Amino acid sequence: MKFGGSSLASAARMREVADLILSFPEETPVVVLSAMGKTTNNLLLAGEKAVSCGAPKASEINELAVIKKLHLRTIDELGLDSSIVSGFLDELEQLLKGVAMMKELTLRTRDYLVSFGECMSTRIFSAYLNKLGKKARQYDAFDLGFITTDDFTNADILEATYPAVAKRLHGDWIDDPAIPIVTGFLGKGWKSCAVTTLGRGGSDLTATTIGKALGLREIQVWKDVDGVLTCDPNIYANAVPVPYLTFDEAAELAYFGAQVLHPQSMRPAREGGIPVRVKNSYNRHAPGTVITKTRDMRKSILTSIVLKSNITMLDIVSTRMLGQYGFLAKVNNNSLVALFPYSYTLSFIVRRF
Numbered sequence: 001m002k003f004g005g006s007s008l009a010s011a012a013r014m015r016e017v018a019d020l021i022l023s024f025p026e027e028t029p030v031v032v033l034s035a036m037g038k039t040t041n042n043l044l045l046a047g048e049k050a051v052s053c054g055a056p057k058a059s060e061i062n063e064l065a066v067i068k069k070l071h072l073r074t075i076d077e078l079g080l081d082s083s084i085v086s087g088f089l090d091e092l093e094q095l096l097k098g099v100a101m102m103k104e105l106t107l108r109t110r111d112y113l114v115s116f117g118e119c120m121s122t123r124i125f126s127a128y129l130n131k132l133g134k135k136a137r138q139y140d141a142f143d144l145g146f147i148t149t150d151d152f153t154n155a156d157i158l159e160a161t162y163p164a165v166a167k168r169l170h171g172d173w174i175d176d177p178a179i180p181i182v183t184g185f186l187g188k189g190w191k192s193c194a195v196t197t198l199g200r201g202g203s204d205l206t207a208t209t210i211g212k213a214l215g216l217r218e219i220q221v222w223k224d225v226d227g228v229l230t231c232d233p234n235i236y237a238n239a240v241p242v243p244y245l246t247f248d249e250a251a252e253l254a255y256f257g258a259q260v261l262h263p264q265s266m267r268p269a270r271e272g273g274i275p276v277r278v279k280n281s282y283n284r285h286a287p288g289t290v291i292t293k294t295r296d297m298r299k300s301i302l303t304s305i306v307l308k309s310n311i312t313m314l315d316i317v318s319t320r321m322l323g324q325y326g327f328l329a330k331v332n333n334n335s336l337v338a339l340f341p342y343s344y345t346l347s348f349i350v351r352r353f
């Protein structure tokens with residue numbers, strides 16, 4: 001079960017999520033959590049401000065105060081001990097001072113900086129479940145076996161992750177059963193051994209990776225909408241849930257910008273043949289969207305519409321392309337979104353910078 005930042009924005013939401021998990025007493029879920037609310041955005045903003053504010057002012061960055069307030073208030077309202085996060089909050093402040101001194105925020109430091117969000121949310125939630133009498137154990141994905149490429153801010157999960165995660169979670173469960181509470185979004189670079197992140201929204205990928213590693217029956221991704229909708233609800237308020245999708249359809253929607261799922265997250269589920277259910281933590285009885293390998297295609301012609309902004313369409317027309325090959329190899333495809341090859345026309349859709 002994965003819960004995104006929108007499901008964990010406050011102490012009240014944490015209570016609700018705990019209640020939801022405990023409402024399946026016969027299940028033994030693995031729980032994956034994102035950072036609370038908008039914490040990742042605030043950490044990134046704080047990092048950017050630190051670059052230019054000068055070391056003495058780093059402690060006064062507004063986003064740092066917002067992050068501190070949210071986490072300390074949540075701990076207080078849940079009746080937990082502030083020592084759960086105080087070490088992280090102190091270190092975060094030191095890190096921002098360091099960034100301010102260096103006047104530089106590398107991609108590697110950026111990943112370390114944002115990791116504080118998931119490290120804190122999982123510790124708070126795990127402590128809360130334990131307080132409720134439900135035994136839980138917190139895991140940092142980078143210590144659990146999530147091994148990634150060293151592409152900071154957009155790392156890819158390596159194959160070695162699956163056996164490593166399975167071994168650790170099985171072993172711990174046999175030794176001392178407790179609900180695992182795992183940080184989403186984070187990994188460990190295989191060469192650098194530094195904290196990496198899986199790209200924005202990467203906790204969905206953490207969840208499907210664990211699903212495949214353990215061969216689970218189902219992967220549930222809990223959001224703040226009634227499933228994957230026919231359109232982004234911020235663009236069209238009357239969008240309705242799509243009850244069934246295939247992995248390919250969901251991956252395609254995510255790739256073309258439907259923010260609801262991480263673009264890579266369908267891959268492990270597809271490889272493991274594990275259904276993904278997208279549910280609403282604010283409306284738990286809504287059926288949501290079930291994503292599987294195949295579905296009945298007879299009823300729907302159009303599944304969902306994605307709007308992608310800042311793109312340009314380029315048509316290249318030349319009769320010299322007829323019967324030729326190797327033309328595409330010469331095209332710089334760094335910003336390529338889609339390509340339509342015809343006999344002597346190439347239509348490109350590229351990102352606008």
Ligand SMILES: Nc1ncnc2c1ncn2[C@@H]1O[C@H](COP(=O)(O)OP(=O)(O)O)[C@@H](O)[C@H]1O
Nearest residue numbers: 004005006223224225228229231232258259260
């Ligand atoms: N086609 C779509 N279906 C559902 N939600 C969408 C779609 N396109 C964009 N969204 C947005 O995605 C949000 C959910 O994704 P996200 O914010 O990543 O959730 P979480 O933080 O809970 O993981 C919704 O609140 C909605 O605004």
Ligand SMILES: N[C@@H](CC(=O)OP(=O)(O)O)C(=O)O
Nearest residue numbers: 004005034040200201202203
């Ligand atoms: N906290 C990270 C990872 C994530 O998956 O978040 P969410 O589940 O809230 O989209 C982010 O904001 O990108």
